[in-house]
Each structure stands twice: as C-alpha cells, then as structure tokens.
Amino acid sequence: MDGEKTNELPLKGFKFLLTNVNKTDDFKEEISSNGGDVCGEAEDANYVVVGKRKQTKATEDAKKHQVDLVTVKFVRSWIESGEKPNPKDYTP
Numbered sequence: 001m002d003g004e005k006t007n008e009l010p011l012k013g014f015k016f017l018l019t020n021v022n023k024t025d026d027f028k029e030e031i032s033s034n035g036g037d038v039c040g041e042a043e044d045a046n047y048v049v050v051g052k053r054k055q056t057k058a059t060e061d062a063k064k065h066q067v068d069l070v071t072v073k074f075v076r077s078w079i080e081s082g083e084k085p086n087p088k089d090y091t092p
Contacts, residue, residue, distance in 0.1 A: 009035025010082045011075070017045035019058040021072055034079050042067055049075055050092050 012035030021027050028038045039045050042061035048069045050058050062069035074090030 010078055010084070011036030014046045015039045015044055016075065017042050017048045017058075017061075017067075018051075019048065019055050020051040020053050021049060022051055027072065027075075030079065031075065036075075047074070047087065 011031060014035075015037045016031055017039055018024055018027060031038055042048055042058075042065045045065070045067050048058050048062040048067050049072060050069060051072060059069055061067070068087035069092060070087050070090045071092050074085060074087060077085045077090070
C-alpha cells in the first residue's frame, strides 16, 4: 500500500439514475466499481445522468424530486479526480 489512495470509491453512498446514456451497461459497471449505485427512479437518486440527447422527462423528474440533472462527464470527472465536481458546471 505505498502511496495508494485510501478512498478508492469516490461515488460511495451516491445513487444515479441513467437516462439515454450510450453503452449504459458499461457505464453502470463504471459507477458500481467506483462505489456508486444505479437506481431506477428519480426519487431514489442523488443525480439524474443524461446522455447525448436531452430528455424532457428526465428534466421534469429531476426538478420534481429536487435532484441535480448532470451529464456523463460529471460522473467521469468525479471518478477521475476523486472529488465531486460542481453539478452546475455539468448541467445539460
């Protein structure tokens, strides 16, 4: 354990709802392997993650449940840096 980060799971304790994300299965695995959970409802999520095409329903769900709507880049940036970025910088 020479110099290894002690917190290898930056997403631990957070839940993500994926909508319209390309290669969803790969991305779910990426989230899971970094300690996050993928859920099926906006009301259970900490973040609603949208893919390339903006989705009206996802936007409405996020607002209704007061959940941040973010892009895939938000999650990837979080995983790479190990620190949660500002969701406002990654609003679709």
